[in-house]
Each structure stands twice: as C-alpha cells, then as structure tokens.
Amino acid sequence: MLNKPRITASDWLKKYLPERKIRHKKIIISKVFWVFLLTFFGLVPVGALYLIKDTALKRQIEDYTFGVYSSFWRNVPVGNLNVAFTLFGVTRETIDGWEQPSPRIRRDRLKDLVRIAVDGGATAVVLDVGLDGEEPGNNELYEYLASLNNPAGTPVFLVRDLLLDEPSRKEAGKAGGCRMARRTMFSALDSKMDSKTSQIHWVTATIGGNPRFLTAQYLTQYERVCTDTVPRITPSVFLAMSALIDANGNGPAETPAAALADLTEKLTKAVERHIPQDSFCSKEAPEPISLANGRTILLDQSPCRTGNWIRFTLPWLLEKGELPAMYGPDRVPVVDRKFIDDQTLKAQPSSQTMFRGRIVVIGAADQGSGDIKVTPLGWMPGTMVIINALHSQINLPEFRILDKKGILALELFISFLASVGAVFLAEFARRAFFVNAVIIVSCCVIIPGAAVYIWGAGLWMDVTAPAISAFIHHKILHAVLHRFRHRTHGASSPKPPLPAPAEVRPVTTSPEKADISTTQL
Structure with a gap:
C-alpha cells in the first residue's frame, strides 16, 4: 500500500493564500518567533536573577561565574x-x-x-x-x-x-x-x-x-x-x-x-x-x-x-x-x-x-x-x-575590577559593535531593516544593561568571553592531562636497578637552552 503524500504548512499556504501573502505571513511568523526568543531567553533570566539576588542560589551562581571570570581576566x-x-x-x-x-x-x-x-x-x-x-x-x-x-x-x-x-x-x-x-x-x-x-x-x-x-x-x-x-x-x-x-x-x-x-x-x-x-x-x-x-x-x-x-x-x-x-x-x-x-x-x-x-x-x-x-x-x-x-x-x-558604570560603558560599546554587525548581516539576507534593528539592538543593548544594574555583571564580560576562555583552557588542560597520564603509565613499568655511584659532573647546555628553566638536583 502506497503511503499518502505528506501535506506541509507550506503546501497548505500555497493552496489557500496567494504567493505575496505567503511571503508576508512567513516574515510575520519569523518576527514573532524572534520576539518570543528575546522575551524568554533574555528578560526571563534577568528577572529570575533579580528574584534570587539575596539567596543561597545566587551565591552559588556567583561562585561559579567567578571561577570562569577570573580564569579569563587574570592571564595578562x-x-x-x-x-x-x-x-x-x-x-x-x-x-x-x-x-x-x-x-x-x-x-x-x-x-x-x-x-x-x-x-x-x-x-x-x-x-x-x-x-x-x-x-x-x-x-x-x-x-x-x-x-x-x-x-x-x-x-x-x-x-x-x-x-x-x-x-x-x-x-x-x-x-x-x-x-x-x-x-x-x-x-x-x-x-x-x-x-x-x-x-x-x-x-x-x-x-x-x-x-x-x-x-x-x-x-x-x-x-x-x-x-x-x-x-x-x-x-x-x-x-x-x-x-x-x-x-x-x-x-x-x-x-x-x-x-x-x-x-x-x-x-x-x-x-x-x-x-x-x-x-x-x-x-x-x-x-x-x-x-x-x-x-x-x-x-x-x-x-x-x-x-x-x-x-x-x-x-x-x-x-x-x-x-x-x-x-x-x-x-x-x-x-x-x-x-x-x-x-x-x-x-x-x-x-x-x-x-x-x-x-x-x-x-x-x-x-x-x-x-x-x-x-x-x-x-x-x-x-x-x-x-x-x-x-x-x-x-x-x-588588578582593579570596573564598577557598575564602567562595566555598563564597556558592555554598551561591545553591544553597539555587535548590533551594528548583526543588523547589516540581517539586512544582507532580508529587507526588513527596521524590524531586524529593533530585535537585535534589544538583544544586544537592553539585556546587557539590565544585567549590569540588576545583577552587577555583564553579559559580554562575565558570560560570553569567559565561556570562550573556559573552552580554550579546557582544551589545553585536556592535552596536558593526556600527556601526564601517558607519562604516568609509562613510569609504572619496572625500572632497571640503579647504577653504582659515579662522579657528579656539571651539566652544560647551549646558551639558547640555558635561558629559562629550573635547577634539578
């Protein structure tokens, strides 16, 4: 028995609406979807942080973000x-x-x-x-x-x-x-x-x-x-x-x-x-x-x-x-x-x-x-x-941490550059410049500003940049741990007996290799 053809939303729109209305409906649906994402993933977390600002959960969140934040900003x-x-x-x-x-x-x-x-x-x-x-x-x-x-x-x-x-x-x-x-x-x-x-x-x-x-x-x-x-x-x-x-x-x-x-x-x-x-x-x-x-x-x-x-x-x-x-x-x-x-x-x-x-x-x-x-x-x-x-x-x-006004100024500057780039990228793909600008500027400016004054932390400085840094450090640490475990397993094999006592001779190195290291005794 042959399967029945699957009717999609696009086929339904083509059947009952003209082509111009279909394009218009798609644009409206996409904008409503972006506004929903803005509200749910932006304002809701900021409001939740405001509600828990004096609780033990807020302290745990600060503990977590402080570790990522410090690992990024202290490498100078x-x-x-x-x-x-x-x-x-x-x-x-x-x-x-x-x-x-x-x-x-x-x-x-x-x-x-x-x-x-x-x-x-x-x-x-x-x-x-x-x-x-x-x-x-x-x-x-x-x-x-x-x-x-x-x-x-x-x-x-x-x-x-x-x-x-x-x-x-x-x-x-x-x-x-x-x-x-x-x-x-x-x-x-x-x-x-x-x-x-x-x-x-x-x-x-x-x-x-x-x-x-x-x-x-x-x-x-x-x-x-x-x-x-x-x-x-x-x-x-x-x-x-x-x-x-x-x-x-x-x-x-x-x-x-x-x-x-x-x-x-x-x-x-x-x-x-x-x-x-x-x-x-x-x-x-x-x-x-x-x-x-x-x-x-x-x-x-x-x-x-x-x-x-x-x-x-x-x-x-x-x-x-x-x-x-x-x-x-x-x-x-x-x-x-x-x-x-x-x-x-x-x-x-x-x-x-x-x-x-x-x-x-x-x-x-x-x-x-x-x-x-x-x-x-x-x-x-x-x-x-x-x-x-x-x-x-x-x-x-x-090392000095910026106060709220300093963080906000830096956040808005980064957000301005990010929003300009995002608006032009969106304009290159679509022609709804005004709607794209409102949504992107809201995401890149309003939410960081609200986060700074409600929570005392920046979206770019305390979340985005440390996340990238943590990923890089994770990769470096993973490579170091891999080498360390490999050397540890190799060191667990039986070793030959120690040789007889011999005269201690000074170790000489070339000038290129003797600049920086440690003394091994």
Whole structure:
C-alpha cells in the first residue's frame, strides 16, 4: 500500500493564500518567533536573577561565574620586572637523601642551596620543602638556619605545611580556630623568630580556589597556626614579600628584619579587630594596613579581593619540566635556570653573584613530588604557583575590577559593535531593516544593561568571553592531562636497578637552552 503524500504548512499556504501573502505571513511568523526568543531567553533570566539576588542560589551562581571570570581576566602579559626569580627544583632523590642517609646522595645539599643564595646576595630565599613534615635525618640545615643572625642579611622564609586531616580540624576547633602544624626540630626556631632582628621567618602558602573548577586562584593573606594550643598569626609568603619590597622594586628603608617584624605586629593587631564575614563576597570595607616601606595592604581574606588573586602569567610545561622563554623589559629572564653541581655548592661566596637581586625559591618541581596544582594554565608544581603569586604582587600593577558604570560603558560599546554587525548581516539576507534593528539592538543593548544594574555583571564580560576562555583552557588542560597520564603509565613499568655511584659532573647546555628553566638536583 502506497503511503499518502505528506501535506506541509507550506503546501497548505500555497493552496489557500496567494504567493505575496505567503511571503508576508512567513516574515510575520519569523518576527514573532524572534520576539518570543528575546522575551524568554533574555528578560526571563534577568528577572529570575533579580528574584534570587539575596539567596543561597545566587551565591552559588556567583561562585561559579567567578571561577570562569577570573580564569579569563587574570592571564595578562609580563609587564614591569622589578624582581626576577631563580627556581631550584629539588627532586625526590634529594629529599630522600636528606631524610635517609645514602652513599649516593650528599645529605647537606639543602643547606648548601640556602647558603649560596644567602651568600650570593639574593633579595629573599623561600624554602618550600616540607619542614613541618617528617623529622629529618640530619641537623645540617637546622644548624645553618640557627646560625643566621644578621638582621640586614637576606631573609629566609620557611613555608609551613599545615595539617588538613580530620583530627587536626578537631584540635583546631579546641585551639580557637587555628590551623595545626606538626612540631619538628625546626619548631625550636620559634623563639628565635620572635626577635625583631631575626633573619628567618615562618610564612604560609595556603592556596585557595574554586571548588567546582578545582583550580588554584588565590593565596590567603595569613593563617592562625598552632603547634600546641597557642595560635600564632603567620603571614603568607606574598604578604611578607610585600613588606620587604615596595611598589618600585626597592628594599625597605630599615633592615629586612625590622620591616617583617613591623608587618607581624600590625597584622596581629588587625586580625584581632577583624571579624570574618560569612558571605562569599563581603561588601564590608577591608581594613588598610600601612607598612614601613610605604605599601598599603587591605586585610581581606575574601576570594573576591583582587589583591589576593594569582595572575598566572608564567606557565609551566609539565611534560618537559622547563619554562618557555619569558623575559622582562630588559631581556632579563623572569625565572632563571641554573644547573648546580657539588663543586658549585662548595664554591666561595665571592663567586656567587648569579642570585644578586633575585628571589630564590627552593622546592619540588617535578610531577613525582606530589605537590602538583591545577591552574588556569594547566598543571604546575606548588613552587611555580608561589612564583606566580609573588610575580603578581611585586611586578604587576594591582588588578582593579570596573564598577557598575564602567562595566555598563564597556558592555554598551561591545553591544553597539555587535548590533551594528548583526543588523547589516540581517539586512544582507532580508529587507526588513527596521524590524531586524529593533530585535537585535534589544538583544544586544537592553539585556546587557539590565544585567549590569540588576545583577552587577555583564553579559559580554562575565558570560560570553569567559565561556570562550573556559573552552580554550579546557582544551589545553585536556592535552596536558593526556600527556601526564601517558607519562604516568609509562613510569609504572619496572625500572632497571640503579647504577653504582659515579662522579657528579656539571651539566652544560647551549646558551639558547640555558635561558629559562629550573635547577634539578
């Protein structure tokens, strides 16, 4: 049996209406359809956002959009280079040799790394090797740190490892909300650090992020740290560096020890007066703290505080273990690579001028270390996150978000360009210029304007552009994860036995390849 012919709406119009009326009906139907889309997908979401503006759902939406928004707007080019960095990438082998004696590995490498940086005139040394972890197997590093007594010398910052397990959280509640840290031999240096002439200082490097994106976004300004039941206010590494280096890249007028003691005193008093807010983005004005070097910091732990953001501008290629060429205005490498052998470690201080004026960061820098963070630029070790945070604080200008009027002006300008282009494209296809103009301008101008004043966010800046950025970052991160998993699976295969101890030879590289990377020890 043959199927009956299918009668469409077009066949029905041809049967009962003339050709001119058919064309007119189609135009009317299409315009009504576009007006319906404008109303439903434009005004309805804006009105819904207005109704939920003071609810928990609005807070969750802000949390989500903030992650996408920040991943787009914080990727900025390298600007003025006040201070450059040197990264000593300590491998797992060095840490094992530090904790467990081995004839193949010198146990005092970490001490010598700090020594050549201090004797070489570095601006500061950041030691991020888990000093609050397991008890080390020797005293070389401890004895050297205890011998540093020059208040005008290079400050050495020891990064605390804070405990995050459930028993530690319960102990923190008993101790007044402080973060617990395990007592080790380095805890005996606490009394030394209380002095205003101390050359060594505890700092924190607690990295916060968006829980939905699981990406590193900002550093907390301080932590309440407890090794027993007495909380101590410990500044973050970038806050301590702000007290050490002013906005022009100069050191403090007083000694580094006096500048850091001034920071600790003012920060402790401000924290006692500061009452944390429960809201995701508190509108309360943060408390300003004037430092001895002329900087003014705002005490605000909120993730919406732009001064705490890490603007990731220094990427890390995990699969190659090196940095791409990244230079400052004077062709100075932002992050330098030095191959340090045993002979260089034992050299005299007068021969070590490579670190003068640089911030030396010592810590794990390979995927086997376990200290790997996910960032908007892909995976990178925690030491590189610290360098990006310090680079954002010292070398880049403060990032400021536009107010509602500024966002609206930019939104309307982008909308004007988009609407003009859309109108001309629509006019090229059809001749209903006026109707197309009304619909397109309504979509591109009225809705962004309403979104800015009702919700405080822009359609182009907070939705369209971050969506494109998130897609690009997703593709990059997917490629990095694919390479990382491939290398991980390959590394799980049986390895040949280690060779006999051999003489350590210095690694030489061509000038083209020795510009920027890390020290592998």
